[in-house]
Amino acid sequence: MDFEAYARRHHKALLRFAVTVVGDPRLAEEIVQDVLLRAFQRWASIGDLDHPHAYVRRMVVNEYLSWRRRWSRVEPRAHVGLEATEPDQTEPHAERDALVTEILRLPRRQRVVLALRYFEDVHDAEIARTLGCSQATVRSIAARALARLRIRMADPDPATAADPGPAGDPQADGATFRTNFTTAEEAVR
């Protein structure tokens, strides 16, 4: 598949995925634009991969988690007191909107894991490769995020049920997480 065909096919999907992890449509659009520009430049290598879309999606995650983006973000932070307002119980989507708000308040890595797992239906092994961590860590991150969002699993995963909790996996959370994806990007240069 050449780059143009890839972009035409996946651009919208990348944007939708980026919004789920970034939360800000404008920033998501900017990230996707930059990622596609970089992918274009390296398409001779990326296009030969078995799953170029997975790779480009990883680039989006990496770009979002990168310090440069955090530095350049100057939009006023939006985490202001939604819980202080009374939810409109007559609004049919009030609960969904409340959940969206809570998703946006998750630590970035938790949000990325949930978006990959439940929005993109990516297996934990691929999520682990994306984030540069173990599958156990992915499960732990997901378990914490689901607990924070008060999501009940219909079919409890024994692995996540065994999640040791905040003290048991010190890598599973935190603001300073870095992926090793730069290394992966280097591999296709």
Place this chain on the structure above:
Amino acid sequence: MRTVHDLDDAFCALADTAPEPGPLPVLTTSSHAPERGETSRRIAQRWLAPTIAAVGTVALVAGLVWVTADSKSAGPGNGAAGADQLQALTAPAADEAPDLTLRFTATPPAGDTVTSYEFDRAGQVIDFGSAAAPPGCDPISGTASCRQVAQVRLYWANPPKDPDERNFNAAKVSRTGTAEVDGRAAFFGRMPHAADGREKLFWQYAPGAWAEATAPSRAAELALAESVRGATVAVRIPLAPTMSGHRYANVLSSQSSGAGGTLEISSPGAREGGFDVAWGNAATAVPHGKGAAEDITVNGRSWTIRGGEQPRAVLRGATVPVVVSSYLGRSRAELIAFLRGLRLASDLGDPSTWYDAAQVLR
């Protein structure tokens, strides 16, 4: 209790806010094979401006959280006599640090207090929230007990043109109502593409200089906006990084309740980040790393270092938790070198010994 289906719905609702795909520069200009130089120029144009700004002394500077006894007199709710004339905030030039002395104050909503101060390339911010922050309050994710309930942001006046068009533009706010603040025309509206879609109050606090207030209700936003006045508040932090041969390329604060916060520091021009320093409540939320522990003493302070690829150092025996985190690729040796250049307040539990952020984050 929610289910995974609720999560699916929420993610779909979030994804539905994605903009329609616009044309890609590479496709609009070349359906043919890319010309390397042409593409490089386009990419360079996108990245050059932020990179130049990053190489400046302080690209994004965040302050925390504590006001000295001296500055408390000018702190929120206690504007210093003669200092309440609100002036337009001076925008930093592209290669300058923002003004790290807070130049305004406001009266918090009833029952709340200041939870953090923040300085960035857009302006200065005061966040308000619950006064009671339990130990372990995660200022980044904002657990229920430490969330903000209100915020006032004053934008810099006449900021330099931003090639990424990140400067506040009143014309782009979707207006939902009109108001008046201190006799000046104001309006309620929503920022374009704001993640939360919250309605805020916008007004010009000085000619050509805009402000915004966010609170649980319009009435609260108006009260908050009316309470904004000039002040001089020194924001103090318990540590002073002195990276020899480096300058700060990135300093960020988290949301914070009580005495806590984070700084993020990178070497100018470096693709990868450098170190995060978290203290107080923010430090309690940082994992301490895996692997074998190594105890070291640096500048008379004892640290425990863990982690291989991403080592972290935890200050031992401190009255205020401090954690220094490396970014991936930073070695233990680099972390230790950073610790050698990190000055800590003589008494971390005594804010009177802390440093003035405006002085040490240069």
